[in-house]
Amino acid sequence: MSVNVMVLAEHTxxxxxxxxxxxxxxxxxxxxxxxxxTEVALLGRADLAGQLGPADxxxxxxxxxLEEYVPEAYERALLEVLAQRSPRLLLLSNATIGLDxxxxxxxxxxxxxxxxxxxxxxxxxxxxxxxxxxxxxVLAEVELPGRRGIATLLxxxxxxxxxAAGAGPEVVHxxxxxxxGALRMSLRSVVGPDGxxxxxxxxxxxxxxxxxxxxQENLETxxxxxxxxxxxxSASRPVVDAGWLPKSRQVxxxxxxxxxxxxxxxxxxxAPEHLEGMRRSEMIIACNTDPGAPIFGVAHYGxxxxxxxxxxxxxxxxxx
Amino acid sequence: MRIVVPIKAVPDLxxxxxxxxxxxxxxxxxxxxxxxxxxxxxxxEALLLKDAGGAEVVAVGLxxxxxxxxxxxxxxxxxxxxxxxxxxxxAAGPSGPSGTRTADRAALLAAYLxxxxxxxxxxxxxxxxxxxxxxxxxLAALLDLPHVSVVIGVEVGGGSATVRxxxxxxxxxxxxxxxxxxxxxxxxxxxxxxxxxxxxRQAMNAGGLSELAVPARAAGDGLVVRRVHRPEASGKxxxxxxSAGEVAGQIVGLLRARGLVKG
Ligand SMILES: Cc1cc2nc3c(=O)[nH]c(=O)nc-3n(C[C@H](O)[C@H](O)[C@H](O)COP(=O)(O)OP(=O)(O)OC[C@H]3O[C@@H](n4cnc5c(N)ncnc54)[C@H](O)[C@@H]3O)c2cc1C
Ligand SMILES: Nc1ncnc2c1ncn2[C@@H]1O[C@H](COP(=O)(O)O)[C@@H](O)[C@H]1O
Numbered sequence: 001m002s003v004n005v006m007v008l009a010e011h012t013x014x015x016x017x018x019x020x021x022x023x024x025x026x027x028x029x030x031x032x033x034x035x036x037x038t039e040v041a042l043l044g045r046a047d048l049a050g051q052l053g054p055a056d057x058x059x060x061x062x063x064x065x066l067e068e069y070v071p072e073a074y075e076r077a078l079l080e081v082l083a084q085r086s087p088r089l090l091l092l093s094n095a096t097i098g099l100d101x102x103x104x105x106x107x108x109x110x111x112x113x114x115x116x117x118x119x120x121x122x123x124x125x126x127x128x129x130x131x132x133x134x135x136x137x138v139l140a141e142v143e144l145p146g147r148r149g150i151a152t153l154l155x156x157x158x159x160x161x162x163x164a165a166g167a168g169p170e171v172v173h174x175x176x177x178x179x180x181g182a183l184r185m186s187l188r189s190v191v192g193p194d195g196x197x198x199x200x201x202x203x204x205x206x207x208x209x210x211x212x213x214x215x216q217e218n219l220e221t222x223x224x225x226x227x228x229x230x231x232x233x234s235a236s237r238p239v240v241d242a243g244w245l246p247k248s249r250q251v252x253x254x255x256x257x258x259x260x261x262x263x264x265x266x267x268x269x270x271a272p273e274h275l276e277g278m279r280r281s282e283m284i285i286a287c288n289t290d291p292g293a294p295i296f297g298v299a300h301y302g303x304x305x306x307x308x309x310x311x312x313x314x315x316x317x318x319x320x
Numbered sequence: 321m322r323i324v325v326p327i328k329a330v331p332d333l334x335x336x337x338x339x340x341x342x343x344x345x346x347x348x349x350x351x352x353x354x355x356x357x358x359x360x361x362x363x364x365e366a367l368l369l370k371d372a373g374g375a376e377v378v379a380v381g382l383x384x385x386x387x388x389x390x391x392x393x394x395x396x397x398x399x400x401x402x403x404x405x406x407x408x409x410x411a412a413g414p415s416g417p418s419g420t421r422t423a424d425r426a427a428l429l430a431a432y433l434x435x436x437x438x439x440x441x442x443x444x445x446x447x448x449x450x451x452x453x454x455x456x457x458x459l460a461a462l463l464d465l466p467h468v469s470v471v472i473g474v475e476v477g478g479g480s481a482t483v484r485x486x487x488x489x490x491x492x493x494x495x496x497x498x499x500x501x502x503x504x505x506x507x508x509x510x511x512x513x514x515x516x517x518x519x520x521r522q523a524m525n526a527g528g529l530s531e532l533a534v535p536a537r538a539a540g541d542g543l544v545v546r547r548v549h550r551p552e553a554s555g556k557x558x559x560x561x562x563s564a565g566e567v568a569g570q571i572v573g574l575l576r577a578r579g580l581v582k583g
Contacts, residue, residue: 138548303567314571
């Protein structure tokens, strides 16, 4: 076993994801505390190693089944990497890939897993994670017992590390395990996002609405405000899942990341997956009847007024 | 085709969550428990498969979950063919900050599925209190089945399932997976159907809920909870007070100062 910290790199279209650099940033801090180095597992695209400057070691596995993310292929390859490199800690995103692989690796690699992690530290040799549970309403400080562990990290909770580690990482190759030739699943197609709608990530001002709006008919009131302000209407995931607004309006982990000058949030609780998409807005103004709503943890201004009382007043004031 | 849908009761997040006096968990006594919203999506996806081509849908819960009977009867009222409540969780290990740990939950469900296998296990991508990770891939690992999570649509045919796995920004992968398999659902192809209270009462009166004792399996070392607390950050926002008209005036002032409202 080593005292190294390993990160699984995520990439699409030949580009390493922003989230990967956040994981690496955290891995470097932990590796320094443990006296180890930062390793990045790079599956299927060894040609992207040059993008992983901040890592000390890049561990590549090459196989046609790994070109795009396929859960079973990634799991088998990563288990081979873990067996050969024996890191002290493995860091994954708390997004699709980490949610998909984390718990299975926990069983097969026999390591405890902490999910929804927003902070990680080494405390006298022990790995201690802070997990944001119950939609961000409660923080749990947990210790990962044993000699290895896995954590899935919330996006946007950690700063990205874009700095290069001296001469660039050492690149090592691990032979693909035989199991990659006998997978029980295959990739049929890659589907891109729907285009055509307005781009909410380009707006200076967003009027954003969550489940507090209760129904499609009620969207009318916030739409009126958006029109008066000349701003697009955006939303949290449940509003989009209900079919009330198109996917192109969804803000968050599985939607779009936005950074407007002002983000107006009505009836949005502020779950970690939503915050990931809007917490870097220059100014956030939140309206939520629940004073304990996590959105107030990132908002600059807040009100616990009922959105159905506030929004019509806003429309009046904007129209002058 | 037999589809098993594990469902979990979680605290209703609309309510205030009180912490337990020893600060290692939450005070569950006065909370309302509801089905994890992603399990409601998973049940809907399973019922859509049943509607499309016929399937036996079995909803499974743990007897230790609060209000689980109500949630299982709701599943029956929505169209599940059977509902099963597993006992044995108490024997499996200590509770986490919000009930049975996912690792123990997975071990109990794996014992059930070993005895009564399913062609598809469809459950929610996560539950809001999954401290030690998510159920779908943990369960798949214990059963040695293939798994795909964060799924937004399932179709079946010819011994395999075709699923859409969602990534950031509206991108997705279509994967073909051999059955049996475990699927974690992010959202169903349509919003979960509604079960009128009269139908739920009928299901209760019909009493179609069975109970089954399963042997607890050791789930390995779990996390050690040191402390739970509320986020200190709540208090960061400057709270605006006054009538709706006054607050609206303040907000418009902020927008005007940034040139986002003319005049
Ligand atoms: C893999 C994954 C990816 C996800 N990706 C995203 C994503 O990209 N974007 C996203 O948003 N979510 C995402 N989610 C979902 C996320 O976990 C939450 O479920 C979601 O953000 C909650 O949306 P909400 O805040 O609108 O609803 P809720 O959490 O239900 O909050 C509604 C809020 O409205 C308030 N309210 C109610 N009535 C009123 C009123 N009259 N006036 C004022 N306030 C009121 C309530 O107090 C409550 O806080 C994802 C989840 C998973 C598992
Ligand atoms: N919009 C929603 N908000 C919160 N919980 C929901 C929502 N939709 C469904 N659920 C959950 O699913 C259960 C069944 O709801 P329904 O589908 O409305 O019968 C409820 O008790 C909730 O726990």
